[in-house]
Amino acid sequence: DADVTQTPRNRITKTGKRIMLECSQTKGHDRMYWYRQDPGLGLRLIYYSFDVKDINKGEISDGYSVSRQAQAKFSLSLESAIPNQTALYFCATSDLYGEEKTQYFGPGTRLLVL
Amino acid sequence: GESVGLHLPTLSVQEGDNSIINCAYSNSASDYFIWYKQESGKGPQFIIDIRSNMDKRQGQRVTVLLNKTVKHLSLQIAATQPGDSAVYFCAETLDPSGYSTLTFGKGTMLLVSP
Numbered sequence: 001d002a003d004v005t006q007t008p009r010n011r012i013t014k015t016g017k018r019i020m021l022e023c024s025q026t027k028g029h030d031r032m033y034w035y036r037q038d039p040g041l042g043l044r045l046i047y048y049s050f051d052v053k054d055i056n057k058g059e060i061s062d063g064y065s066v067s068r069q070a071q072a073k074f075s076l077s078l079e080s081a082i083p084n085q086t087a088l089y090f091c092a093t094s095d096l097y098g099e100e101k102t103q104y105f106g107p108g109t110r111l112l113v114l
Numbered sequence: 115g116e117s118v119g120l121h122l123p124t125l126s127v128q129e130g131d132n133s134i135i136n137c138a139y140s141n142s143a144s145d146y147f148i149w150y151k152q153e154s155g156k157g158p159q160f161i162i163d164i165r166s167n168m169d170k171r172q173g174q175r176v177t178v179l180l181n182k183t184v185k186h187l188s189l190q191i192a193a194t195q196p197g198d199s200a201v202y203f204c205a206e207t208l209d210p211s212g213y214s215t216l217t218f219g220k221g222t223m224l225l226v227s228p
Contacts, residue, residue, distance in 0.1 A: 042220040105157030
C-alpha cells in the first residue's frame with residue numbers, strides 16, 4: 001500500500017551495529033505500529049503509538065526502541081543488532097476516529113543481521 | 115521467495131473450487147475480527163472484518179463466519195483463483211474503538227492450482 005512506506009526495503013548489517021528502520025504514512029492516521037514477522041510465528045507487536053506523545057511497548061520490545069517524530073513518521077531502532085533480530089519488519093497504521101478500524105500495512109523491511 | 119510460509123498449515127485447492135480457511139481465536143472477550151491476505155513479498159492486506167454482534171458478513175467472493183460459542187472464525191472464498199494464493203491471517207482485538215491492539219494468528223497458506 002503506497003500510503004504506508006518503509007525504508008529501507010532490505011538491509012544487511014552486522015552484529016552490534018545500530019540501525020534504524022523508517023516508516024511514513026500519508027493516510028492521516030493517528031495510530032502507528034511496528035511488527036516483526038518470523039516464519040511460522042505470524043506477526044508480533046514490537047511497539048505502538050496512539051498519537052505523537054504516546055509510545056507503548058508491545059509483546060516483544062526488548063532490544064528495540066522507537067521514535068514518533070510526527071503524526072506521519074514512526075521509526076524503529078535496533079541499538080545493537082543481534083542475529084535473532086533477523087526478520088521481516090512491518091509498519092502499520094490505523095484510524096482512531098473513523099469507522100474503519102483495520103490496520104494498514106507497509107511493504108515491509110527485510111533485515112539480515114550477520 | 116517469501117519465507118513467511120515455512121511451517122504453516124497449507125490448504126491446496128483447484129481453481130474454481132471454494133476455499134474455507136479456519137481460525138481459532140483465543141479471547142472470548144474479543145469484539146472485532148479481521149482477515150488479512152499476505153502475498154509473497156508484500157505486507158498484509160485487509161480482506162474483510164466482522165464485529166462480535168454479527169455471525170456472518172459477506173464481501174466480494176469472500177464470506178466471514180463467526181462462531182463465538184466455540185471461538186472460531188472462518189473465511190470462505192468462492193470460485194478460488196490463482197491470484198488468491200497467499201498466506202491468510204486472522205486477527206482479533208478486544209475493542210477496536212479503544213486502546214487495545216490486534217492479536218494475529220499464525221496464518222494459513224492457500225495454494226491454488228490452475
